[in-house]
Each structure stands twice: as C-alpha cells, then as structure tokens.
Amino acid sequence: xxxxxxxxxxxxxxxxxPAPAVPEPPxxxxxxxxxxRDLVNIGKSVVIKGxxxxxxxxxxxxxxxGKVDLRQNTLxxxxxxxxxxxxxxxxxxxxxxxxxxxxxxxxxDIRDNGSVDGDLSAPRVAIAEGAHFRGSIDMQQAKAGEAxxxxxxxxxxxxxxxxxxxxxxxxxxxxxxxxxxxPAKPPASVGAR
Amino acid sequence: xxxxxxxxxxxxxxxxxxPRAGEVLTRSKVFPKFLAVVGRQPNPVLLDLGPVVGPNIxxxxxxxACKIVIxxxxxxxxxxxxxxxxxxxxxxxxxxxxRESASVDGILCxxxxxxxxxxxxxxxxxxxxxxxxxxxxxxxxxxxxxIELTHYTRVTVEAEDLLRxxxxxxxxxxxxxxVTRDVNRMFEGLAVAESVLxxxxxxxxxxxxP
Numbered sequence: 001x002x003x004x005x006x007x008x009x010x011x012x013x014x015x016x017x018p019a020p021a022v023p024e025p026p027x028x029x030x031x032x033x034x035x036x037r038d039l040v041n042i043g044k045s046v047v048i049k050g051x052x053x054x055x056x057x058x059x060x061x062x063x064x065x066g067k068v069d070l071r072q073n074t075l076x077x078x079x080x081x082x083x084x085x086x087x088x089x090x091x092x093x094x095x096x097x098x099x100x101x102x103x104x105x106x107x108x109d110i111r112d113n114g115s116v117d118g119d120l121s122a123p124r125v126a127i128a129e130g131a132h133f134r135g136s137i138d139m140q141q142a143k144a145g146e147a148x149x150x151x152x153x154x155x156x157x158x159x160x161x162x163x164x165x166x167x168x169x170x171x172x173x174x175x176x177x178x179x180x181x182x183p184a185k186p187p188a189s190v191g192a193r
Numbered sequence: 194x195x196x197x198x199x200x201x202x203x204x205x206x207x208x209x210x211x212p213r214a215g216e217v218l219t220r221s222k223v224f225p226k227f228l229a230v231v232g233r234q235p236n237p238v239l240l241d242l243g244p245v246v247g248p249n250i251x252x253x254x255x256x257x258a259c260k261i262v263i264x265x266x267x268x269x270x271x272x273x274x275x276x277x278x279x280x281x282x283x284x285x286x287x288x289x290x291x292r293e294s295a296s297v298d299g300i301l302c303x304x305x306x307x308x309x310x311x312x313x314x315x316x317x318x319x320x321x322x323x324x325x326x327x328x329x330x331x332x333x334x335x336x337x338x339x340i341e342l343t344h345y346t347r348v349t350v351e352a353e354d355l356l357r358x359x360x361x362x363x364x365x366x367x368x369x370x371x372v373t374r375d376v377n378r379m380f381e382g383l384a385v386a387e388s389v390l391x392x393x394x395x396x397x398x399x400x401x402x403p
Contacts, residue, residue: 125254127247136262139254140236 044080052085061096071105079113092122094131101135217358218351223332223387223397225353230330230386230401231299232257239299240292240324242266244347252350262297264289266305266317267345267363274364282313287320294323302333303348304395306379307368314369318379322402331383331400338394339370 040054046062053069060068061078068075070089077083081096088103094114102108104122112130119135127133231237237259241249245263253261269289273282286309300321306314321331336342344360351357373396377385380400387399 125250127245127250129247131245131247133245133263134265136260137250137254138260140258140260 044078077114215360217393219356219358219391219393221354221356221397222389223399224350224356226387227299227330227332227399228256228353230328230399231259234298234326234328236260237298238262238296239301240264240290240297240321241301242305243301243303244268244345246347246349249348249350256353257299259298262292267308270305270308271345271364274366279310279313279366282309283316286313286317290320290324292324295326297324298326298329300325300329300331302331304334304336304346306333306371307336307342308345308363308366310369311375314371315379319381322380322382325383325402327402329402330386331380331402332398333400334391334395334397335371335376336368336395337370337390338368340368341365342368 040058042060042062044061048064051067057074059076061080063082065084068085068087072090074091075089076093077096079095083098085100090106092102092104092108094110097115099117101118102120107124108120108122109126110116110131112128115132117134121138125137237257239259240262244265273279343365345363347359349357383400383402386401389397391397
C-alpha cells in the first residue's frame with residue numbers, strides 16, 4: 001500500500017513531465033505552465049537591464065530597467081518588484097514599485113501598496129486605497145487607440161504558439177537574459193542582488 | 194397602465210452608502226457646474242491637487258473622458274511640515290507643476306488653501322490661474338473658521354452633486370482664513386462664477402477663466 005513507487009506505471013506519451021516538488025532556487029527565470037495559458041515568473045533576485053518582451057503572461061518580482069513589452073498579455077508587477085521602465089501590456093497589475101510610464105490596451109490596476117511614478121494610458125484604470133500614484137492618467141487616448149490592438153489581436157489566432165519555447169526575450173543594451181537551458185545553473189547574465 | 198409601464202422602466206440610481214465614522218456626505222451645488230464647464234471642452238485635461246482616489250479616476254474617466262493629472266499638493270505640504278520647512282513651501286509649489294501655461298481645462302483644489310500661509314497660497318493661486326486655459330474652471334472650498342487643522346480631507350465623488358469627505362492625519366497647522374476679497378485677489382485673472390456657503394461653514398467656489 002505504501003510502496004506506491006514500485007507499482008507498475010501506465011506507459012506515458014510524450015507529454016511534458018510534471019514539475020519537481022522541490023522549490024526552485026530564486027535566482028533564475030522560471031516558467032510555470034498553467035492549463036490554458038502560459039505564465040512566467042521572474043524571481044525577486046533577478047535583475048534585468050534592457051528590453052524585455054514576451055507573448056505570455058508574466059509576473060515580475062525582481063528589478064527591471066529599460067522597457068517591458070507584453071502587447072497581448074497580462075503583466076503582474078509583484079510586491080517585491082522595482083521597475084524603472086516604460087511598460088506596455090494588455091493588462092498591467094501593479095503591486096510593487098514602478099518608475100516610468102505604463103500603457104495598457106485593456107486595464108491598469110494599481111493595488112493597495114502599489115506605487116507608480118509616471119503616466120498611465122489605458123481605457124480602464126483602477127487605483128486602490130493606499131496606493132501611491134503621481135503622474136497623469138489618460139483614458140481617452142487609450143480608448144481611441146484601442147481599435148488598432150484589438151484588430152491586430154483578431155487577425156492572430158488565440159493562444160498562438162510562441163516563436164520561442166518560453167517566448168520571453170530580452171534585448172540587451174548592457175546585459176542579456178535568455179531562458180535557462182539547464183535549470184540547475186542560472187544564466188551568467190542574470191544578476192542576483 | 195401606461196403610467197405603470199413608465200414607472201417600472203425607470204431605474205433609480207444606486208443610493209450612496211451611508212457615511213462611516215469620520216466621513217461626511219455633502220451635497221454640492223457648485224460641483225455639477227464645474228463638471229458641466231469642463232465637460233464642454235474637447236479632450237479636457239483635469240488637474241487634481243488632492244491625493245489619488247480610485248473611484249474619482251473612474252468617475253472622471255466615464256463622465257468627462259478626460260486626461261487626469263494628479264499633483265498631490267497635500268503630500269507636498271505634509272512633507273514640508275514634517276521637515277519643518279513650511280517657509281519654503283512657496284518655492285516648492287512654484288516649481289511643482291511642470292506643465293505649460295494654459296494647458297489645463299479644470300483644476301480641483303479642494304481645500305488646499307486652508308493649509309497654506311498667505312504667501313504660499315498666493316504663489317499657488319497665481320500658478321494655477323496661469324495653468325488654466327481660457328474657458329476653464331477651478332473648483333475649491335475655503336474654511337471660514339479660525340481653527341487648528343489636524344486632518345487633511347480626501348474627497349470621493351459619489352455623484353455629480355454628492356461628495357464623500359474623509360479625513361486622514363496631518364501635522365497640525367492653523368487654518369489660513371481667507372475672506373472673499375482675499376480669495377478674489379489671490380486668483381487674479383479668474384472670475385468668481387459661483388460662491389456658496391456650505392452648512393459646514395466652508396465656502397465652495399467655482400472660478401472661470403475668461
């Protein structure tokens with residue numbers, strides 16, 4: 001009864017193996033796949049300088065300086081994150097600190113303890129009690145410009161296969177980050193605080 | 194039957210939540226006029242001198258479809274008070290607004306001038322008057338009782354004519370009481386369009402730039 005591992009297992013197809021239960025080391029870019037959508041987490045000790053773009057939902061807990069571009073996806077800026085960048089995405093959820101302009105085709109949501117110093121451009125903006133915000137909010141231009149991204153989205157099939165396995169790319173002015181080939185060894189260009 | 198049908202088709206707006214402890218619900222006669230003036234401008238720009246209030250962003254976005262600029266003057270005042278540098282406020286306020294002159298259609302001052310000394314108030318008023326475009330409006334209220342202020346106010350717009358006023362702690366300061374003549378002189382270049390004395394003994398004012 002207790003020796004479950006010794007029991008014969010049914011043959012498995014080429015489906016991906018489940019993620020190990022052992023927690024991942026923090027200093028790495030990790031990809032966690034959820035049913036129906038992709039989600040990538042950038043750990044709190046990760047520092048990225050350059051242009052970060054992705055075609056899947058992304059959660060940042062680390063530091064990013066430069067530019068973040070997730071045109072069709074949701075960007076969550078976690079409580080530990082410090083972003084000094086121009087940010088654009090479909091939905092941006094801010095729980096950490098952002099210094100820079102944020103543009104969203106759908107919504108910007110600044111949660112309580114979230115902090116933004118910069119201008120917002122989105123058709124819908126939510127700012128929770130306790131959030132810090134300094135800048136301007138433009139819901140009008142975002143509404144006017146909504147037609148273009150929506151039309152572009154309609155021409156591409158939903159959940160289109162990303163061009164790269166993780167579909168997260170960083171264009172470096174100073175450093176570059178690519179998805180790690182070997183999970184045990186973080187890439188040299190990912191700096192730990 | 195006809196009347197019954199009409200009655201049933203009317204959807205009453207949701208009643209505002211009852212005020213909690215420390216909150217006051219205030220009916221405003223002037224605020225709807227401010228909204229009307231700003232709403233007439235094409236692509237209006239609204240400057241809010243209060244702390245950011247989420248429901249207000251949604252309200253102004255839907256009602257005015259405007260660009261909203263947040264410049265929390267109360268935070269500036271509090272920083273100066275904590276640093277013991279209220280005397281330097283006029284210089285700070287003069288440089289706080291990086292916008293070009295005549296680039297704003299509506300300004301929400303709330304009760305900022307109650308917390309400023311006369312010189313700082315004069316500097317701020319002159320800067321705000323310069324920021325307004327021709328045809329623009331400025332809304333604010335001015336306390337008329339000489340008391341020590343221990344709280345700032347945070348105003349949430351519940352409806353066009355209904356404001357929910359809440360408080361949060363402030364470094365105590367004596368209110369600067371401005372009589373009508375002082376206010377008019379401070380906002381030189383603007384015309385008083387409306388002035389109403391509220392039950393709270395504050396004077397609610399709407400200024401227009403000719």
